[in-house]
Amino acid sequence: MYFTSDNAAPVPPEVMAELARANDGFTRGYGADQATAAAQEMLREVLDAPDAVVHLVTTGTAANALALAAFCPPWGAVFCHSHAHVAEDECGAPEFYTHGAKLVLVGGDHGRMDALALGTALLRTGAGGVHGVQRGMLTLTNVTEAGTVYTAAETAELAGLARAQGLPVHLDGARFANAVMATGATPADLTWRAGVDVLSFGGTKNGLMGVEAVVFFDPARAWEFELRRKRGGHLLSKGRYLGAQMVAMLQDGRWRHWAAQANAMAALLAEGLATRGVVLRHPVQANILFVEWPVGTSARLRAGGAMFYDMPATEGQEGARLVTSWATTEADVAAFLRLI
Amino acid sequence: MYFTSDNAAPVPPEVMAELARANDGFTRGYGADQATAAAQEMLREVLDAPDAVVHLVTTGTAANALALAAFCPPWGAVFCHSHAHVAEDECGAPEFYTHGAKLVLVGGDHGRMDALALGTALLRTGAGGVHGVQRGMLTLTNVTEAGTVYTAAETAELAGLARAQGLPVHLDGARFANAVMATGATPADLTWRAGVDVLSFGGTKNGLMGVEAVVFFDPARAWEFELRRKRGGHLLSKGRYLGAQMVAMLQDGRWRHWAAQANAMAALLAEGLATRGVVLRHPVQANILFVEWPVGTSARLRAGGAMFYDMPATEGQEGARLVTSWATTEADVAAFLRLI
Amino acid sequence: MYFTSDNAAPVPPEVMAELARANDGFTRGYGADQATAAAQEMLREVLDAPDAVVHLVTTGTAANALALAAFCPPWGAVFCHSHAHVAEDECGAPEFYTHGAKLVLVGGDHGRMDALALGTALLRTGAGGVHGVQRGMLTLTNVTEAGTVYTAAETAELAGLARAQGLPVHLDGARFANAVMATGATPADLTWRAGVDVLSFGGTKNGLMGVEAVVFFDPARAWEFELRRKRGGHLLSKGRYLGAQMVAMLQDGRWRHWAAQANAMAALLAEGLATRGVVLRHPVQANILFVEWPVGTSARLRAGGAMFYDMPATEGQEGARLVTSWATTEADVAAFLRLI
Amino acid sequence: MYFTSDNAAPVPPEVMAELARANDGFTRGYGADQATAAAQEMLREVLDAPDAVVHLVTTGTAANALALAAFCPPWGAVFCHSHAHVAEDECGAPEFYTHGAKLVLVGGDHGRMDALALGTALLRTGAGGVHGVQRGMLTLTNVTEAGTVYTAAETAELAGLARAQGLPVHLDGARFANAVMATGATPADLTWRAGVDVLSFGGTKNGLMGVEAVVFFDPARAWEFELRRKRGGHLLSKGRYLGAQMVAMLQDGRWRHWAAQANAMAALLAEGLATRGVVLRHPVQANILFVEWPVGTSARLRAGGAMFYDMPATEGQEGARLVTSWATTEADVAAFLRLI
Known part of the structure; x- marks a missing residue:
């Protein structure tokens, strides 16, 4: 009876099988392999986002921090829920990868950001001109840390507040699959159709050994992301073993x-x-x-x-x-x- | 006939088998599992270093950059060979993790640092007081990027120059196994007995999917390392799959x-x-x-x-x-x- | 009727006179001049702290951020009042100089930190082990941003909570002179005797063109501070003009x-x-x-x-x-x- | 007979006089004063650059590091002469402000960068794709650290090599006035007409207490610069005393x-x-x-x-x-x- 965390479970046999399949012969390194390409293509289909750029990393912390750093400058404010994973459980990884951006905590019951609180925080930030940090970006979490979900409409409302100020929106989807199943919404409705620019698509908590995808719905920042990923030590030379895990999870709707x-x-x-x-x-x-x-x-x-x-x-x-x-x-x- | 890199090869069947063995039931996360503990203990034995602290990460770039950051302050100089992996192939990861330390390039034929050139660089650095960066640490690579090796004596000579100035020494051992076999020296003679304080012990290029160990022969910096690793997004929640790979490699002298x-x-x-x-x-x-x-x-x-x-x-x-x-x-x- | 800020006023004639006096002939650079030495000595006397190390910079933001960076690691939490200058008016300078430390906001009426709120924040931070940022340091502001003051006893109470956890304490004294006059306490009682490790001693808001002193009551971090100051571009080559201003202010109890x-x-x-x-x-x-x-x-x-x-x-x-x-x-x- | 440095000299009486003139009554803070505005306008005239954005800071190190950070990303290479001030005398300030960019040292006799060496360095950098740092920007120094100068044509040649690769160009003009007088060229010919995008225009070594101007010939990055300056603690609240010094120097061709x-x-x-x-x-x-x-x-x-x-x-x-x-x-x- 192990209820500590979803990361305490073993991986499903299909993951082992796909790893074995990928472990055949020589292949190109650094994500230029077929398994990675297949995973990327499958994710674009799942998200109904044919132009999205997809990259794989091994942890949710890396996915989140790299995604935030791709959009938020060092003098930016990242608006997040008071108990968001990025705020409480990543030992300052967002600050590290963004070179010192400031997380502005926004309240709300049951792990869900309150729209009014977000609006107030947006208005207050940057009002002091050069003296204060500037509005940087919004990050939401779905499933939230409290185990609740945002519907597509709720996501769109919060994202809309940020986008009205010209801010990009990140979604921490470490448990995105659970949110999709809980809401019944399509992956597209919960993300880019609701105003999400970049998504951390979780694999690890849903059964993989350690793979998360970062999905850029707008590819403009994707090359910088690749440089940041390499610089962060998150570009694996044997990318096929990440790709294969993701393939195993996405195949047949697993x-x-x-x-x-x-x-x-x-x-x-x-x-x-x-x-x-x-x-x-x-x-x-x-x-x-x-x-x-x-x-x-x-x-x-x-x-x-x-x-x-x-x-x-x-x-x-x-x-x-x-x-x-x-x-x-x-x-x-x-x-x-x-x-x- | 794939001679592009040692990372193009598949993993040996023993790695797949050990992963399957580790994939049994629920376990504790974040490196508190039995496979990780076994790998750590085996590495301490291999290195004849019972007090060493061992941590696992997924890439050599992460291992190197985190190891350097554990010892070198932002205003420090990292002395490395002109063509070292840290200098040319990590997109500035050492600068990122150290928060801006400066890599001072030291020449030498065939990828091996010249002792005289190192001595000169050590003397010149920091001589300007507060105006220049300070002497930070030395990093050597064995096997070098040119495919040559340092003997234990050569390692000790270079490390000795650094230690005489009070500097810690890192060894990038992405291909450490190949260096051990090439020199016939013991792992201990090539590392701590020669003055190495922290070792990147490579697994990936020697056959694993993506596991490197960072070995602290002096445990004083190990807790800071854990915080930096988490902050860098390199603490995997399902540590058993890293531990298992390392176990597969270390067992029976594989x-x-x-x-x-x-x-x-x-x-x-x-x-x-x-x-x-x-x-x-x-x-x-x-x-x-x-x-x-x-x-x-x-x-x-x-x-x-x-x-x-x-x-x-x-x-x-x-x-x-x-x-x-x-x-x-x-x-x-x-x-x-x-x-x- | 200019009531916008104390930085809108001109400087007293004594400052101009002392600058003219210092502008005589050639002198050594980078703070090795006589005016700087005199200022340092006068500050040690004012603070009754003969072993303190004193350095001059040109802005309060630099003084604060450099002082915090001298004590708080990148993964540390800086406990500050919700409306502290470091939190709201420095565009993230503390995050920049500390390489990404996290400011944890502590509430309290009238700009004064509430002891209970500080205690709670101290207990909560770092409790998650490697997953969250660690307790880093406490920073108080006296005069506060609300125009109120801490007495020596109030300072000691808050500092005591931090020190009980082994944390160093910083005092942002941009208006320290006003606090001294308001409380009637001695400078020593408001600082090191109350548990303050490092002080930003303000000159600019009290009448100088732009000089603040950073005072280390414990000299252990002072050399690192010098490197950080240089690296931040805050070591002025013609230090005499900073020293002279500070001398003008400290002389005759001005x-x-x-x-x-x-x-x-x-x-x-x-x-x-x-x-x-x-x-x-x-x-x-x-x-x-x-x-x-x-x-x-x-x-x-x-x-x-x-x-x-x-x-x-x-x-x-x-x-x-x-x-x-x-x-x-x-x-x-x-x-x-x-x-x- | 003081020949240690140009920063050992006192300031000319005209500087003291202008400071006294500026010290009259109350004024707006943070560079919104009349003296600063006058200095900015005079510099635009001197440089024949009516659209340039000019900001003042107190040290050459700050001017250089902030200028580089405005253009070069953390994963960029800054091409500089092997003995440039930014490389040897700023304790890593460029690395600090750029968040870890890499200084690539380019040789050349008598402190002047060799065009062939620059060309080679440009070609080599970034050729490894994501594995190495990317080409970031070029920085030249005029007067060089060896006391030699670049003519306008020499500047244009080197800048042209960088611009052909799409790189911006910085000129460290800590002794720019001396270069202007030595070459007989116009300030415009030595800077923007030769391909310079951003200039550190020195005042301190030429006689001021401590003022340097950063001149953006292309205003696109100027707002980010303001945020970086504030964040670096380099925005002085009493800007008039910087402006006045610069005015004193620029007036009547002094x-x-x-x-x-x-x-x-x-x-x-x-x-x-x-x-x-x-x-x-x-x-x-x-x-x-x-x-x-x-x-x-x-x-x-x-x-x-x-x-x-x-x-x-x-x-x-x-x-x-x-x-x-x-x-x-x-x-x-x-x-x-x-x-x-």
Whole structure:
């Protein structure tokens, strides 16, 4: 019963198989191989974006930080949710790659940026002329860190506020597949049709060993990106092994099935927990649950073999975060619920 | 007949097997898994360095740049060979990770730094007080970019010059295995016993999909390294797949066998080429050859299916670089020689 | 009636006289001159800190950013008030000089950091291990951006929270003289005796053309500071003209008299405004007033020749900021009050 | 007899007078004052460049580094002479402000870049695609560090090579006035008519306390420059004192007279030294001399009251650098020559 994170799961057998297939003979290096080309083409199709430029890296932090650096100057403000991954979980990677841009934290319930708060932040930033940092770009996260999602319309509203000020928009889609399955929207509707300029398309949390795609819907910045990627040490010489993983995930709609399984298991878990009186702190829309249960519950669950992270809680309660993945089974959920 | 680079080869089946073995069940993330722990322990044994701290990353550029940044301040000079990988092939990654340190180029024949030139550079740097950059650190490369090696004594001489000035020493060992096999020296003699403080221990060019280890013989900087690695986007959440590759390479001395095969094929090629009157521009000591042959030869070889990179040459000649790998066979060499 | 800023005033005649005195014959460059030495010695006396290392720069932004960079690593968090100058008015200079450190905003009324809010921020930062930025340092501002002051005890309380976590403490004293006169405390009590490690000692807002001192109470980081200063282009070759200005200000306690005049005029203005029903948004403790008056007042004042900056206000009111300086006279204040 | 550097001299009385004139009443801050506006306009006239954007800073290092950063990306190569000030005397300021650009050293006798060497460096850089840094910009220095000058035609030739590759060109004119007087060329011919995009126009070495102008002949990058300047802590709040100094220098052609005096004294010194058998290592074209004289001479001169810097020399000789300024007199020169 491993609910610590979606990165605790093994990779599906199809990934191993595709890696084996790619491991045949000699090939060109640095992303000029066939597997990478296939992955790029498949992603353009998935996103209905024939002109998009796609590049692969190994971590979500690299994808996000490189994507932000491609658009935001060192004196720019990156508007992000107060609890965004870029703000709290990347040890300052955005600041590092942008050479010192400033993350401006925008509030909002359940991990979702509040449009009014964003509007206010946009208006305040840069109003002091040369004395303050300038408006740089907007970054949204879907699925959010709270496990909630933005619909296409919600994405478009927030992106629209930024674009009205001439700002580019980034989407951190480390769990994009889960957002697609949760909203039922098309990948295009959740991204470029809603005003997203650059997307971190996650593979790792959805089942790969370590591959994320950075998708530039506007190719203008793509060459600079390549230089930044190399300079950041993120251009792998044997690109085929990244490409192959991404191919394995995109083929036959597997990326949807894996995410659907994770989402379904989270829903099942949420339902079972609610039935047992456990408080869900945020709506459970994808594959992450934030819960509160009575003090002592966590220890009992762990004694029973469950694994998860502790979270702050209201007094008298214990908090926890539970994450499901492609590998979570109904049996896992049932066993966990039995321990409650 | 693929002689473009050692990164064009597939990975040995043992790597695939170890990945499959590691892909079993759930595990802890971010390098806290058993495969990573095993790889770290095996590397400490290989290097006879029980107190060394070992961390894994996916590229040589990341390993080098992060290692340099751990020791050299932004106002420091990194002394490197004029044609070092850090100087010519990393798009400024050392400058990026060190926040602007200056690479001071030191000459020397056949890719090997000249001790007198290093001494002069050390004396000149920092002599202007606050007006110039300060002496930062030394970085050597073994196998060098010219395909030659440093013996343990040669390493110790150069490292000694730096250490006499209080400077730390880095060794770029992207092809360290080939250097070990070429010199017959122990890994310890080629590194910490010769004065090396931090080592980039290469896996990728020796057969892995993309894993390099950074080895701190002095653990004092290791925590800062972890922060820099995370900040650079180089901390993989599913560390087991890096650990497993490294384990596959280190087990049963495979890293030595793979490198020995590459070196042997280079020697065979060198011998055959010399017999046929081809000029070898540098001593062939490991798995890289720089050759000059009459104009027209390159086209003929390529027409016959050979692949390699062009290089500058003296007039009337054509230059080329040939690299062998664990996957190069005697048949490949023979076929290539037949085309000459 | 110039109340825009203390930097709008001319310099006192004593500054011109000292510059003329220093402009005599040839001298050594880069701060090795006698005027700089005299300024450094006088500052050590003023601060009762015989071992302090003192360096001069030309702007408060440079002083602050260089001071922060001397202590806070790129992956560190700088705890500062939500409206600190370093956060809002330096276009990201702290991020630039620290190579990407993160400013963590701490709230508190009237420009003063709330101790509880600081404590919470300290506890939260770095708790995520390598995933988040680490606790870096604390920076306080005295006089604050709201025109209020910290007493020595208040400074010590906040500094103590930081030091308990092993963090160094910076004091932005762009208006330090005004704080000294407002609190009646000694310079030592407001700084190193309260736990301050490094001080930006302001000269420009108190009457100089453009000189600030950075004072290291602990000299350990001073050499690195010199390198960073040079690298930032802030080492002036003709240091005597900075030294002379600082000497002019420190001699005969002028720095106290100038600040006392500014504070007194602010108090007079505050009293007059309060009498006339103008709302003071923050306690007026030094030389800055934030006021609210009925809509239309600002235009009328400007028509009468008054100059000041607009500020946000509650509905139906207009907001303004008024700053006095050494050059503000009772006549200026009286003329202004007549226009209300 | 102070020949250490042109920054050892006092400032001419006209500078003090203009400062006093500017020190009258209140004024707007941050360069929005009348003195700054006057200086900007005078510089546009001097350079015959009515559309140029002019900004003032306090040091040559800041001027150069900010100018380079305005045009060269972090992954760019800055082509400079092997002994350029930016390469040897700024403690890595260009690397700091550009966020890690690489200075590519180009050789050439007597401090002047060799056109063939520049051409070769241009061709080699960036040829490796994403693996190496890209061609960024060219920076020339006139007067060079060796005390020689480029004519307008020589400047145009070198700038032309860069521009043919689409690169912008910077001119470090810390001693630009001396170059103008030495060549007899117009400021326009030595700069924008020769292909220069951005100029560091020196004031400090020619007699000011500390003011340099950065002149953008193409205004496109000027706003970014303002942000970088602020972020670097180089925007002085009391801009009038910079403007006034520059006005003092530009008025009535004083900048020419001061430089002419320095050049004339250097020529007189060179003639006298040559007569006495002293070897001049570089042609003396402006206000710097590099000399070699028999061992023991330096000590004798210093005993007689002369001041200068030692330099490396051929065996049996001593080397020295002598610099003249606006304040050097014929009596100084005569006294020095008597000591030889």
